[in-house]
Amino acid sequence: MSALRQVRGWLSAKRRFQFCLTLVMVTGLTAACGALLMLPNSVLPKIRAVVPGGDALVATDPQVSALHRLMDSYGKVISEPVGTGAGKVGVVLGHPARSGDMDVLAAELSAATTAVSAVWGSDWSQAPVVVVASSPAEFAALTNETGAVPAEVAAATVADPFHPGAQPTGQRVVFGSEAGRRLGPDGLRSVLRHELTHVATRAVTVDRSPQWMLEGFAEYVAHRGMRQPIEEVAPTLTTRARAGTLPADLPADAAFEPASGEAAAVYEQAWSACAFIADQFGEAQLVSLYRQLATGPKDNAAVAAIVQNTLAIGYPDLLARWHSWITARTTPGA
Numbered sequence: 001m002s003a004l005r006q007v008r009g010w011l012s013a014k015r016r017f018q019f020c021l022t023l024v025m026v027t028g029l030t031a032a033c034g035a036l037l038m039l040p041n042s043v044l045p046k047i048r049a050v051v052p053g054g055d056a057l058v059a060t061d062p063q064v065s066a067l068h069r070l071m072d073s074y075g076k077v078i079s080e081p082v083g084t085g086a087g088k089v090g091v092v093l094g095h096p097a098r099s100g101d102m103d104v105l106a107a108e109l110s111a112a113t114t115a116v117s118a119v120w121g122s123d124w125s126q127a128p129v130v131v132v133a134s135s136p137a138e139f140a141a142l143t144n145e146t147g148a149v150p151a152e153v154a155a156a157t158v159a160d161p162f163h164p165g166a167q168p169t170g171q172r173v174v175f176g177s178e179a180g181r182r183l184g185p186d187g188l189r190s191v192l193r194h195e196l197t198h199v200a201t202r203a204v205t206v207d208r209s210p211q212w213m214l215e216g217f218a219e220y221v222a223h224r225g226m227r228q229p230i231e232e233v234a235p236t237l238t239t240r241a242r243a244g245t246l247p248a249d250l251p252a253d254a255a256f257e258p259a260s261g262e263a264a265a266v267y268e269q270a271w272s273a274c275a276f277i278a279d280q281f282g283e284a285q286l287v288s289l290y291r292q293l294a295t296g297p298k299d300n301a302a303v304a305a306i307v308q309n310t311l312a313i314g315y316p317d318l319l320a321r322w323h324s325w326i327t328a329r330t331t332p333g334a
Contacts, residue, residue: 057081059091061129063170067093067142071131074138080106084113084126094132101132101180104188112193116200119221119283124200129172130192132179142174150258154179155191157198168202194222206296210303211253213293216270217286220278223271230329234268241330246323250303276325281311 059081071077071093080092080102090113092106113126133139140149143156153176160170173195180188197218198205205214223233231238240246250273251266260266278286289310293303304315311318 057083057089059089059127059129061091061125061127063129063172064091064093067129067131067172070141071095071138074134078102082106082109084110084128086122086126088113088125088127090126090128090130092130092132095134097134098132098177098180101175101188104180104185105130105132105175105192108189108192112189112196115193115225116196116221119224120197120200120287124203125167125171128196128199130175131172132175133177135177139174139176142172149176152258152263154183154187155195157195157202159199159202164206165203171199171202173199190222190226194218197221201290201294204291205294208253208297209294210250210298211256212250212266212270212273213290215256215267216272216274217290219267219271220274220286223275230272234272236265237268237272237326238330240265241326242332246326249319272326273322276322277311280321280325285311 059079064079068077068079075095075097078094078096078099082090082092084090090109092102092109094102109128109130113128117124117126131142133142136149139156140146143149143158155173155175158170158172158174159168162168173192175188175191179191183191195218198214201214201217237247247269251269254260255262255266257263274286277289289306292306292310298306300315307313307315307318313321
């Protein structure tokens, strides 16, 4: 009996020891988790998305390594790879000081890629490279600009030299260092979609094609599906229309220059023209019209002929119906 009591006492002591050890471990782990939760996001490593095989996502565009080297001279480079669907991987590059803007863009990149493909189709890379510059000097270097970049430019699209019809290389969207502060998260998202539209359409777009179509189409894709009222998308156009002033014609190329003083208003007009065409004739017809107008410089007669052939409507009738469309949507209570 004495020996049996000793064994029971030993077992009882062992259980107490195990219980105490477990309690200490649980308490320690709880404290450690609490401490991690209290750390600022900038201290914690980002959790990267992984592919089904378990490998970390890696951007495959060959320009990424060269961009890293270029950006290193402006500070530490960080990257956020993003799966954009169909096995494609895009990336957002930048510096720690712009991590907030990078996070917004990375969170939007997949949806933006899908939104562009939904209108244009899948005949583009669908693995975009997006860069957030740390300064005007870095923005100029990333966009291959040799002179001063106008302060109004929040983002730009760049591509290596290529022959029309060939698949462009070295395409990237570059955001300025102040883009996030000026635009806010919603503005960053819409500008990203706008610039990705230029990336998607670049292979069929010849320089100096009618700007109202190039920029209006990008604006249309940027705002498509966002359910924004026209007062938000086109405030200047709305104000003028309610005062009885409608655009006399589709905006001329020169009006898109910052020096014109009308750049914001003409972008709104171009958006409304493309939104009107998509609404009245269908998105497929809008895309077809883009492909035909984006083949190089066009005078008024050439534009009118393409409109007639594509939409089966005369140019004066197109303008009249566009005016009616604007009026109907800008009338208070409409």
